[in-house]
Amino acid sequence: MVVQAKTVAGGASARTLDNQIARAGTEPSETGVVVVGAGFSGTIAAIQLRRHLPVTQNVYLTERSGSFARGVAFAHTTTAHLLNVRAANMSAFADDPGHFERWLGTQGAQFPEEQLRTAAGTFATRRLYGKYLEATLHSEIAVSGGKVELLTEEVLALEAPLEAGEDGHLLRCRGGRTIAAQAVVLATGNLPAHRPCDDVEFHDPWTPKALTGLDPHAPVIIVGTGLTMVDLVLALHTQGFRGPIIALSRRGLVPQPHEAVGPSWPAPVFSDAASGSVLRLMQAIRAELRAAAAQNIGWRAVIDSLRPLTAKLWRGLPAAERARFLRHIRPYWDIHRHRTAPPAAELLNRLRANGTLRIIRGRVAEVRRGPGLAEVIYNECPAGVGKSLAAQRVIYATGLQGVRDSGGLVAALLASGQARLDGQGLGLDVTQTLGVIDSHGKTARNLWALGPIVRGVFWECLAVPDIRLQADQLARELALAMAEEAAAF
Numbered sequence: 001m002v003v004q005a006k007t008v009a010g011g012a013s014a015r016t017l018d019n020q021i022a023r024a025g026t027e028p029s030e031t032g033v034v035v036v037g038a039g040f041s042g043t044i045a046a047i048q049l050r051r052h053l054p055v056t057q058n059v060y061l062t063e064r065s066g067s068f069a070r071g072v073a074f075a076h077t078t079t080a081h082l083l084n085v086r087a088a089n090m091s092a093f094a095d096d097p098g099h100f101e102r103w104l105g106t107q108g109a110q111f112p113e114e115q116l117r118t119a120a121g122t123f124a125t126r127r128l129y130g131k132y133l134e135a136t137l138h139s140e141i142a143v144s145g146g147k148v149e150l151l152t153e154e155v156l157a158l159e160a161p162l163e164a165g166e167d168g169h170l171l172r173c174r175g176g177r178t179i180a181a182q183a184v185v186l187a188t189g190n191l192p193a194h195r196p197c198d199d200v201e202f203h204d205p206w207t208p209k210a211l212t213g214l215d216p217h218a219p220v221i222i223v224g225t226g227l228t229m230v231d232l233v234l235a236l237h238t239q240g241f242r243g244p245i246i247a248l249s250r251r252g253l254v255p256q257p258h259e260a261v262g263p264s265w266p267a268p269v270f271s272d273a274a275s276g277s278v279l280r281l282m283q284a285i286r287a288e289l290r291a292a293a294a295q296n297i298g299w300r301a302v303i304d305s306l307r308p309l310t311a312k313l314w315r316g317l318p319a320a321e322r323a324r325f326l327r328h329i330r331p332y333w334d335i336h337r338h339r340t341a342p343p344a345a346e347l348l349n350r351l352r353a354n355g356t357l358r359i360i361r362g363r364v365a366e367v368r369r370g371p372g373l374a375e376v377i378y379n380e381c382p383a384g385v386g387k388s389l390a391a392q393r394v395i396y397a398t399g400l401q402g403v404r405d406s407g408g409l410v411a412a413l414l415a416s417g418q419a420r421l422d423g424q425g426l427g428l429d430v431t432q433t434l435g436v437i438d439s440h441g442k443t444a445r446n447l448w449a450l451g452p453i454v455r456g457v458f459w460e461c462l463a464v465p466d467i468r469l470q471a472d473q474l475a476r477e478l479a480l481a482m483a484e485e486a487a488a489f
């Protein structure tokens, strides 16, 4: 679908026409809200916006890849990677927790091999979840009578409307098109757009090329031992790779598996003193763990009990304490908080037991390149002894990076001062109601953001159960702001 009424091929010479079309499109009943990025965050934000805005309001969902309702996590891949969250907790809607499970039982039933029932619950594949998201989006498009429209476009920059006093944004797209929008929602994820890859070193672990053209018996090195490493190992194994896999990280910590759901643990109440210091918080959490253990309740229930508190606790930490958490605690937090599906954990254990997979504690010092070969020089942790390993390929699975060097729209917004980094440089700074904050510390008008791109502000907004809440909140706030503006006008 194409938004003829609001877009125009252009460049500088088409600016007058842009202006006319943009003007024609700024009637509240005509123009819409534009969501940039159609991964999980953008897709659910578009659906929630459609539900909260007046029925006449169009919502446009733009996606540069042309693949809507997928994103990196739920892309259509050849490998049946499993979700790392139980199906019971993967509904796209917080107010309808059974939505995904019902879909699995109806449309999803034709893919029984994509749903694994384990003692810890049902785990669907990520590509099946992508189908669910697509189906959910298309159902909303149908119900709304086409008021959600899909645009295959990469948005490069946001410009102010050409006429003084006008609200909204003009979105400049890579192909030269301009889109007029009353409000813009950024849902671009926080993976850098351009990550260097060649035949030997792959900084983008998600590109299919990272695992193609391999000698099935020569070593592969993965830098990082988190969930991305787990995915890569499973994909290598599934495609018949039988050579040594060496995964390297400073602490060598590997994500813990899910277990059968047991009794829950009540959310703790932390004192003000504990809330302001990472050290005291860790002491308080250890006390909770001991108290739970005394009642035969495991650590998983305690970690899960922290989930509704995490954003508030993160917000309460001074910047230096957040930095301390990122430096020292994050690896331990991540492996307990973000767990693997049991079948993935079992395969990993088997490959470790038979020596195919080695987890090494080390910090990469240098990668020396030869033809079709890399020598990774690393310092063993904690001893610091220098060692080296040779491999046909080195894949970096070091997790989410800050957006500073992400390129594209986010870099343009930061460079122009329309947005600023959060205190840790992990993503964009936003208000508690998800309004983007500019370089002067002011809340930008009609510009919003959600999902991992705002993780520096909320910390706990990476996974579906958290992003769906944000999407609902954002849609309510945006609808309210637009209604207030319309009333003031």
Ligand SMILES: Cc1cc2nc3c(=O)[nH]c(=O)nc-3n(C[C@H](O)[C@H](O)[C@H](O)COP(=O)(O)OP(=O)(O)OC[C@H]3O[C@@H](n4cnc5c(N)ncnc54)[C@H](O)[C@@H]3O)c2cc1C
Binding pocket: 036, 037, 038, 039, 040, 041, 042, 043, 062, 063, 064, 065, 070, 071, 072, 073, 074, 082, 083, 084, 085, 126, 153, 154, 155, 156, 187, 188, 189, 190, 191, 408, 409, 450, 451, 452, 453, 462, 463, 464, 465
């Ligand atoms: C591999 C992986 C597995 C995961 N597994 C789970 C899981 O099992 N359960 C769970 O709850 N969570 C999981 N997560 C976490 C969570 O689901 C993701 O963080 C979430 O899907 C992020 O969605 P997003 O839309 O914000 O970002 P992305 O998925 O990165 O999507 C952003 C989209 O924006 C597009 N885009 C970017 N810039 C532009 C632009 N300028 N113009 C147009 N389009 C643009 C991109 O092409 C992309 O499609 C996983 C994450 C990853 C990476």
